[in-house]
Amino acid sequence: MSNDLRLLVKNAKQIVLVCNNGERYLTKDGMKKFALMENASLVVGKDGLVKAVGPAGLIDSQYKEASFENVIDASGMCVIPGLIDAHTHPVWAGDRVHEFAMKLAGATYMELHQAGGGIHYTVEHTSRASPEQLLAGLRPRLLRMLRAGTTLAECKSGYGLELDAEVKMLSVIEQARRELPIGISSTYCGAHAVPRGKTASQATDEILKVHLPKLKDKMSKGELSIDNIDVFCERGVFDLNCTRAILKAGQDIGLQINFHGDELYPTNSAELGAELSALAVSHLEEVSDEGIAAMAKSKTSAVLLPTTAYILRLKQPRARDMLDAGVIVALGSDFNPNAYCCSMPIVMHLGCVNMKMSMNEALAAATINAAYALGKSHLHGSLEVDKQGDLIILNSARWEHLIYQFGGHQELIRYVIIKGMVVYDNDKTMDY
Ligand SMILES: N=CN[C@@H](CCC(=O)O)C(=O)O
Numbered sequence: 001m002s003n004d005l006r007l008l009v010k011n012a013k014q015i016v017l018v019c020n021n022g023e024r025y026l027t028k029d030g031m032k033k034f035a036l037m038e039n040a041s042l043v044v045g046k047d048g049l050v051k052a053v054g055p056a057g058l059i060d061s062q063y064k065e066a067s068f069e070n071v072i073d074a075s076g077m078c079v080i081p082g083l084i085d086a087h088t089h090p091v092w093a094g095d096r097v098h099e100f101a102m103k104l105a106g107a108t109y110m111e112l113h114q115a116g117g118g119i120h121y122t123v124e125h126t127s128r129a130s131p132e133q134l135l136a137g138l139r140p141r142l143l144r145m146l147r148a149g150t151t152l153a154e155c156k157s158g159y160g161l162e163l164d165a166e167v168k169m170l171s172v173i174e175q176a177r178r179e180l181p182i183g184i185s186s187t188y189c190g191a192h193a194v195p196r197g198k199t200a201s202q203a204t205d206e207i208l209k210v211h212l213p214k215l216k217d218k219m220s221k222g223e224l225s226i227d228n229i230d231v232f233c234e235r236g237v238f239d240l241n242c243t244r245a246i247l248k249a250g251q252d253i254g255l256q257i258n259f260h261g262d263e264l265y266p267t268n269s270a271e272l273g274a275e276l277s278a279l280a281v282s283h284l285e286e287v288s289d290e291g292i293a294a295m296a297k298s299k300t301s302a303v304l305l306p307t308t309a310y311i312l313r314l315k316q317p318r319a320r321d322m323l324d325a326g327v328i329v330a331l332g333s334d335f336n337p338n339a340y341c342c343s344m345p346i347v348m349h350l351g352c353v354n355m356k357m358s359m360n361e362a363l364a365a366a367t368i369n370a371a372y373a374l375g376k377s378h379l380h381g382s383l384e385v386d387k388q389g390d391l392i393i394l395n396s397a398r399w400e401h402l403i404y405q406f407g408g409h410q411e412l413i414r415y416v417i418i419k420g421m422v423v424y425d426n427d428k429t430m431d432y
Pocket residue numbers: 089118119122232260263308334336337338339
């Protein structure tokens with residue numbers, strides 16, 4: 001038996017695999033009854049990949065001669081895959097707590113945006129901040145996500161808008177990827193708002209003619225690695241034609257399409273996502289029936305963001321209609337200065353209570369389907385042989401407590417493990 005083993009997690013009361021047949025996503029009944037084992041153990045190799053997962057007795061006998069760098073006795077505890085947050089805006093400067101008060105007093109999101117607040121307020125502060133200041137803000141936010149069980153997060157730019165400020169944000173994301181254990185999928189979101197003094201079509205032109213060629217150049221020189229392209233497709237921001245042009249041009253330079261749509265007003269964003277074979281469309285509070293059908297057919301995932309509807313008191317995304325139609329439903333925190341939540345356990349709870357998902361559906365949406373939305377479900381999102389050994393060990397005998405105990409994840413999560421290495425031990429202070 002090989003000695004190249006990093007971790008044995010033994011005797012867990014439950015191991016939630018989510019998938020056990022190499023599925024790249026789950027829909028319908030697959031989400032309702034995902035794969036789970038009772039009294040099981042799991043092995044991760046020194047390459048960070050899962051080598052075995054199975055009944056505790058079997059793993060015991062198969063690996064009795066093996067030596068491990070670390071052994072965790074998970075008796076009475078549960079193991080689930082690391083959570084995946086498919087939509088975040090974690091790089092920014094400036095504080096918007098005053099806007100929360102204004103929204104509580106009745107101001108709408110768009111009223112603040114059109115009055116120069118919201119995204120524009122954050123753009124103003126982020127543009128002035130140095131890379132060091134932005135990184136100093138980003139680091140603790142990502143570690144907060146990690147402590148809440150997120151092992152892979154999508155991270156957007158989009159508070160720069162002008163090229164230099166966007167590149168600054170993307171470079172800060174890149175630096176965080178090098179420094180911290182959490183996995184990052186990086187997204188260029190230069191079309192997050194129309195910069196002051198420009199029209200949407202002037203901004204679109206600049207993105208097409210200046211931003212994307214520059215990003216392509218930086219990617220080819222290895223100075224930046226960007227995974228996705230995003231646009232805020234919304235009435236009063238970027239319309240369908242501008243959005244289509246930007247997304248297609250992004251796709252042409254190798255970026256995956258993953259954009260904001262149908263949030264505040266119906267704009268046929270879901271239909272556009274299907275037309276472009278987008279990997280994901282986020283929000284979708286105002287999606288049409290036709291949009292749902294088109295997304296189910298094109299295998300464009302829906303990244304639903306329960307915190308947005310909650311904080312803005314919007315109507316809830318139609319999770320049930322999408323799930324029943326066979327759309328690949330994923331979840332994200334939407335962590336940003338408007339929706340200040342970086343806890344996927346809270347997001348899953350809101351998904352269940354407010355969007356009527358079952359707990360199994362919510363976990364599948366926050367693992368394998370979120371990985372699919374980022375084009376990473378071949379390596380992330382389930383506990384299967386040859387996938388990355390990213391997992392959470394819970395101080396409870398049933399995994400559902402992570403969703404049920406609203407806001408209780410701080411006590412429930414005992415370990416967060418990435419590539420078989422403990423990156424958060426709730427009993428110890430980690431050195432990052
Ligand atoms: N809707 C657009 N973008 C963000 C909000 C960004 C902000 O308000 O700063 C979202 O996904 O909710």
